[in-house]
Amino acid sequence: MLGELVTATRTHALMMAPHMxxxxxxxIMASDGLTPIRGLxxxxxxxxxxxxxxxxxEVACMFGIITPYLLDQESYPWMLTTPLVESNSxxxxxACRALLPELLAVHPKLSGMVDARYELSVRWLGWLxxxxxxxxxWGAEGVPFCRFEIGA
Incomplete structure (x- = not known):
């Protein structure tokens, strides 16, 4: 993989936020009413x-998994990106296709919400x-969002 995958830090969030x-x-504004840095x-x-x-x-993207409860079968992935993702598409x-089976081995069901207006993201999730x-x-602004599920 071009670049390096590392554990995300608050410094990465500060570096990335102005470039999202x-x-x-x-x-993130429509879903939670948050600015880029607060959302990250x-x-x-x-x-x-x-x-x-x-x-x-430079930080191309940050992503993670939220698991609300230790024994919960459903986890919630998130990913936020910069234009560096496009230039290294x-x-x-x-990398996403290779990492997905590893994530599903630990988190059998991944689900979340995606802004329906963000067609590129909706297509990417479908591709996955x-x-x-x-x-x-849905969300703070009540605009159209789609629920997505991957896995179990």
């Missing part, structure tokens, strides 16, 4: 595991094999 893709800034730090703080993909010293896609529901009003 506009569609993701809009998504909140997800990082709630995660049982979180990683950053670093390319040439093939490596990003391969997610079942995607019809859009329904």
């Amino acid at each position: 893709r506009a569609a993701e800034v809009r998504e 730090l909140r997800e990082l703080d709630r995660s049982s595991s979180a990683w950053s993909w670093i390319i040439d010293g 093939r490596q990003f896609a391969r 094999g997610a079942k995607i529901s019809s859009p329904e009003p």
Whole structure:
């Protein structure tokens, strides 16, 4: 994989927040009413595991898994990205496909919500094999979001 996958830190969040893709800034505002830095730090703080993909010293994306209860069968993945993901899209896609079985081995059911207006993200989740529901009003702004599920 181009770049390096490392344990995510608050410093990564501070570095990445000003560079997040506009569609993701809009998504976290619509879902939770949060700014990029507050959204990144909140997800990082709630995660049982979180990683950053670093390319040439810059944070391309941060992602993690939130597991609300130790014995819960459902975990909630999150991922926020910068334009570096687009300029390294093939490596990003391969890395995601390779990492997904490892995540599902530990977290058999991954589910969450995605802004239906963020068509690229919806298509990417479908490409990964997610079942995607019809859009329904959700979140702080009540805009259309789709529930997605991968695994069990």
